[in-house]
Amino acid sequence: VAFAKRPFPTPPLDVRPRHFSVTEIETLRRDPYAIYARRILSLMPLEPLVRDPGAAERGTLFHEILHRFSTSGVDPRAPVALETLIDVGRQCFSEASLPDDVRAIWWPRFEKMAVGILGWETRRADSIKTRHAEARAEKTLVGSSGVTLSGYA
Structure with missing residues (x-):
């Protein structure tokens, strides 16, 4: 079975984020899908059951x-x-x-x-x-x- 293709989200320009924090730029370069999931799909990670700062x-x-x-x-x-x-x-x-x-x-x-x-x-x-x-x-x-x-x- 062939491997699935890597996700390559290309949302329309009008729904792409218009604002980034400086700390998000590294994430955007390293893992743009993480920005897509959080900022466009509104997917947020679940809070851990045990808080460990x-x-x-x-x-x-x-x-x-x-x-x-x-x-x-x-x-x-x-x-x-x-x-x-x-x-x-x-x-x-x-x-x-x-x-x-x-x-x-x-x-x-x-x-x-x-x-x-x-x-x-x-x-x-x-x-x-x-x-x-x-x-x-x-x-x-x-x-x-x-x-x-x-x-x-």
Whole structure:
């Protein structure tokens, strides 16, 4: 029996997505069918029965902590910087409602990371002119597609 042909979806232009996030571009290049299934067929993966946060969730959590700290206006070289960063971390960890076993591993990592980040900021103090938090950016691509690309910078 011959193998089935690989899926090659070609939806009409009027139903194709007009907006992509920066992180979707890699998926679009690697596996366009995944974008087709999610964005055109509206197929979403089922939630796992047991929630097991992974690297993506940890990265999102740590980014949120750093975002809130950077928008707090506290200079990373100030004597209260570590205390402020740890307090922001506690607040974000509380909001994340992580399972106890995950929190037991991630929190000590965050505390070490906090000391390291402030140390790095202190070493680079003379070369940093201004600090900015992540901000949402959107840009319509030039060309006939008119597709919008967005992300955080």
